[in-house]
Amino acid sequence: MPRGQQLEVLNALDVAKTQLYHFTAIVVAGMGFFTDAYDLFSISLCTKLLGRIYYFNEKSKKPGVLPPGAAAAVTGVALVGTLLGQLFFGWLGDKMGRKKVYGVTLVLMVVCSLASGLSFGHSAKGVIATLCFFRFWLGFGIGGDYPLSATIMSEYANKKTRGAFISAVFAMQGFGILTSGIVSLIVSVSFNHAYPAPPYEQNPAGSTVPQDDYMWRIIVMFGAVPAALTYYWRMKMPETARYTALVARNAQQAAKDMAMVLNVEIDPEVEKVEKLTVKESNSFGLFSREFVRRHGLHLLGTTSTWFFLDIAFYSQNLFQKNVLSGIGWIPPAETMSAGEELFKIAKAQTLIALFSTVPGYWFTVGFIDIIGRFAIQLMGFFFMTIFMFALAIPYNHWTEKANRIGFVIIYSLTFFFSNFGPNATTFVVPAEIYPARLRSTCHGISAAAGKAGAIVGAFGFLYASESQDPTKVDLGYPTGIGIKNSLIILGCVNALGMLFTFLVPEPKGKSLEELSGENEDEGEDGDAPTSTSNRTVPV
Numbered sequence: 001m002p003r004g005q006q007l008e009v010l011n012a013l014d015v016a017k018t019q020l021y022h023f024t025a026i027v028v029a030g031m032g033f034f035t036d037a038y039d040l041f042s043i044s045l046c047t048k049l050l051g052r053i054y055y056f057n058e059k060s061k062k063p064g065v066l067p068p069g070a071a072a073a074v075t076g077v078a079l080v081g082t083l084l085g086q087l088f089f090g091w092l093g094d095k096m097g098r099k100k101v102y103g104v105t106l107v108l109m110v111v112c113s114l115a116s117g118l119s120f121g122h123s124a125k126g127v128i129a130t131l132c133f134f135r136f137w138l139g140f141g142i143g144g145d146y147p148l149s150a151t152i153m154s155e156y157a158n159k160k161t162r163g164a165f166i167s168a169v170f171a172m173q174g175f176g177i178l179t180s181g182i183v184s185l186i187v188s189v190s191f192n193h194a195y196p197a198p199p200y201e202q203n204p205a206g207s208t209v210p211q212d213d214y215m216w217r218i219i220v221m222f223g224a225v226p227a228a229l230t231y232y233w234r235m236k237m238p239e240t241a242r243y244t245a246l247v248a249r250n251a252q253q254a255a256k257d258m259a260m261v262l263n264v265e266i267d268p269e270v271e272k273v274e275k276l277t278v279k280e281s282n283s284f285g286l287f288s289r290e291f292v293r294r295h296g297l298h299l300l301g302t303t304s305t306w307f308f309l310d311i312a313f314y315s316q317n318l319f320q321k322n323v324l325s326g327i328g329w330i331p332p333a334e335t336m337s338a339g340e341e342l343f344k345i346a347k348a349q350t351l352i353a354l355f356s357t358v359p360g361y362w363f364t365v366g367f368i369d370i371i372g373r374f375a376i377q378l379m380g381f382f383f384m385t386i387f388m389f390a391l392a393i394p395y396n397h398w399t400e401k402a403n404r405i406g407f408v409i410i411y412s413l414t415f416f417f418s419n420f421g422p423n424a425t426t427f428v429v430p431a432e433i434y435p436a437r438l439r440s441t442c443h444g445i446s447a448a449a450g451k452a453g454a455i456v457g458a459f460g461f462l463y464a465s466e467s468q469d470p471t472k473v474d475l476g477y478p479t480g481i482g483i484k485n486s487l488i489i490l491g492c493v494n495a496l497g498m499l500f501t502f503l504v505p506e507p508k509g510k511s512l513e514e515l516s517g518e519n520e521d522e523g524e525d526g527d528a529p530t531s532t533s534n535r536t537v538p539v
Contacts, residue, residue: 009241009255009266014159014511021261025156026165028237029149030172031230035109036142037176039223040078043135045184045346046216047071052338053213054124070128076458077132078139079314083451085143090444092144094437097248098152099239105148106234108141109227117221143451147444150431154439155240159511163368166428171361174419178358181350183222187215188343196337212338246436246518286438294517298433299442301503305377306426306450308497312384312490313418315457316411356412360419372508373425374501380421381498387414388491395484422497426450432507435516 047066055064066074085105092101112134119131149169157165195211238261244254255266284290330344368376387410391398398407426446434442507515 007245007251007254009245009251009258010511010513012258012262012264012266013156013241016158016262018158018161019262022157022165024233025153025237026168028230028233029153030169031226032106032109032145032149032172033170034172034176034179035113035223035227036145037173038180038226039109039113039138039142039176039220040082041177041349042180042184042219042223043074043078045180045342045349046219047074048345049212049216049338049342050074050128052341053216054127066128070125072459073132074128074135076455078135078142079451079454079458081136081139082143082146083139083448083455085140086146086444086448086451087143088140088444089144090147090440090442090447093148093151093440093444094247097239097243098148098155098440099237101144102148102152102234102237103231105141105144106227106231108137108144110224110231112138112141113224113227114221117217119217143444143447146427146447147431147440150427150443151440152237152240154431154512155242155436159509161369162432163373163428163508164365166431167361167364167368167424170424170427171358171365171419174353174358174361178350178353180219181346181353184219184342184346185350187218188339188346191215192337192339192343195339209339215339215342242436242512283437286441291438295434295442297503298505299445301500301505302426302430302433302442302446303449304500305381305422305497305504306430306446307453308493308500309381309418309422309426310450310453311457311460311493312388312414312497313423313457314454315460315486315490316414316418352408352412352415356415357419360416360421361424363416363420364424367420368424368428369508372506373429374504374506376420377422377425377501377504378498380417380419380423380425381494381501383417384414384421385491385494385498387411387417388487388494392484392487392491395487422501429504429507432512433505433515435518436512439512439516 051065051071053064055066065071089101089105115134116131116138119127119134121127121130150166153166153169154162191211191214195209238257239248239253241254241258244250244257259266284294330341330348336344364376391407391410391414397403430443430446431439505515512518
């Protein structure tokens with residue numbers, strides 16, 4: 001196509017007014033992320049409960065805790081599965097189409113959520129091993145939802161509010177985190193009332209009751225409910241017009257699908273699509289020199305910023321109970337029964353999610369198409385860096401009882417600015433700046449880089465944040481560098497994310513084809529056109 005021209009069906013999507021189908025797509029795609037967040041973060045609430053149920057130590061008479069290896073496996077195996085799922089389903093989404101593989105990821109999530117709660121074994125190791133097996137495949141399904149949901153929403157959205165629509169899908173993650181806390185509160189209150197256990201100091205061995213084993217299973221299995229409820233609607237969604245027209249080269253089907261969605265007549269423009277078919281200037285592959293020239297720095301930017309972000313974000317979320325216990329906001333385990341400890345940890349997570357995490361996501365939805373992705377991401381990394389250092393440097397000051405509320409407020413602000421910042425924008429931008437035939441793949445690669453950071457955060461922070469805990473020392477578990485030094489490291493990681501943000505372009509107000517250069521012809525000399533839309537923001 002000559003520069004600036006656009007297929008009518010794609011132009012109709014770019015200029016379409018916000019309609020019911022936009023909100024339907026947000027909910028259908030977003031419920032996948034609701035499930036993702038619920039499954040990935042509910043397990044952090046259950047790890048202490050698993051330790052107390054399966055690892056009570058008769059010799060020390062101290063609260064049972066998961067050995068570091070088991071804790072790392074339970075927490076991290078789903079992240080490994082997610083990374084592999086992002087790469088595999090991202091690639092498959094470009095090869096087979098977004099819709100064809102969209103239902104597979106949801107089925108995996110439903111089946112493996114239920115199976116995780118039914119984990120069995122003759123010993124503690126057997127139960128943990130079974131749980132890890134199913135959580136790996138749960139993560140694999142979750143991973144596929146990242147590139148597919150982001151790509152589908154970006155290709156359905158109009159140009160003016162595309163950022164808000166994509167970030168609204170991702171914002172459902174906040175509700176998933178919040179719901180995991182609420183469900184845990186309900187389950188713990190119900191079981192504590194029906195099956196009360198004596199305080200730990202009165203009877204260490206009896207601080208758990210047999211029914212406690214049902215608590216973590218119910219919490220984990222509830223993640224299957226929202227995923228199952230949205231399966232029917234996912235299967236009813238048509239393939240995106242951009243994939244059908246630009247990748248599958250079926251203009252008539254693209255026009256038919258979008259005419260039904262938008263309730264307008266659309267010219268299929270078969271001849272224009274045929275010209276696209278014979279044009280080779282925009283058919284470069286992922287590993288080609290042309291891709292490196294056009295999008296190499298962009299891919300470095302989207303992968304590196306997501307990597308650094310997830311080191312900090314997952315460290316904070318998965319191990320906030322360690323941090324809050326370290327400053328004394330959550331009482332010592334030996335003062336509570338297992339059910340009471342679950343209640344207090346869930347209460348802390350729910351309050352932080354309600355007043356910090358969820359609002360941060362929706363601030364991004366409200367402002368992303370006004371101030372742009374770049375500004376929000378840079379601002380988020382900046383404040384995350386500042387607040388991490390503000391917590392870490394005077395850490396001993398915050399551990400004093402009179403100062404704990406101040407610590408919690410600043411700690412909550414790091415969650416707010418991660419979500420009103422890079423946690424949302426790193427998801428949005430890769431769904432906008434790459435060509436349609438590589439969009440899902442490149443988003444999957446960027447997301448997988450993020451999960452690599454999450455794995456570093458999950459495994460690294462698990463060992464690094466362990467202070468000199470007498471319980472762990474008595475059991476022979478290694479201790480780490482402490483929470484203070486861990487927070488300093490996370491502050492430095494956020495600073496690196498702020499630096500690499502300058503490699504990421506600003507997609508605000510441009511069509512997907514403008515950003516990727518798919519609506520531009522080669523020049524007569526055979527050189528690819530220069531598009532200002534693909535330049536990075538100047539430093």
